[in-house]
Amino acid sequence: MAHPVDVHVGKRIRHRRWLVGMTQQQLAERVGIKFQQIQKYETGANRVSASRLWDIADALDVPVSFFFEGIETEGEDQPKAENVPADILGDKEALDLVRSYYAIPENQRRRLFELARVLSDVA
Incomplete structure (x- = not known):
């Protein structure tokens, strides 16, 4: 093992x-x-x-x-956000989203981030 x-x-x-x-x-x-x-x-x-x-x-x-990084907290009971996988970096879709996000120019990226925050607060 x-x-x-x-x-x-x-x-x-x-x-x-x-x-x-x-x-x-x-x-x-x-x-x-x-x-x-x-x-x-x-x-x-x-x-x-x-x-x-x-x-x-x-x-x-x-x-x-x-x-x-993160190894000392792995396996400990931590509050987790709802609908967020425990191993978010293991999710291919999440990685693709992060890669795409950082490909956006910084000023537009900030606006997209604020929009996502507003939408997630409403949901």
């Missing part, structure tokens, strides 16, 4: 890769490994070594600490 930390790190690798629009193959090429290894990392089946995690962080343009 995979260690929970390995699973968490793998999820964070996958989420960041999706967020930047990179395929497993592209990430593997940047790191110098086979894409199957990326698959194993992302599922937590294989543990990521420190040096490999360093290379992955560099390829995904995040600090190594990014992969450990």
Whole structure:
């Protein structure tokens, strides 16, 4: 059985890769490994070594600490917003929405954000 930390790190690798629009193959090429290894990392089946995690962080343009964010609160009872998946970054539609949102110019993005807040308060 995979260690929970390995699973968490793998999820964070996958989420960041999706967020930047990179395929497993592209990430593997940047790191110098086979894409199957990326698959194993992302599922937590294989543990990521420190040096490999360093290379992955560099390829995904995040600090190594990014992969450990949220791990201390995982599994704790926390108030959750209704209709929001516990693992929102695991939802492909949510990631696509975030990617599209950040592609919008900042002034228009702010207006869209305010509109979304108003609509969610009404619902």
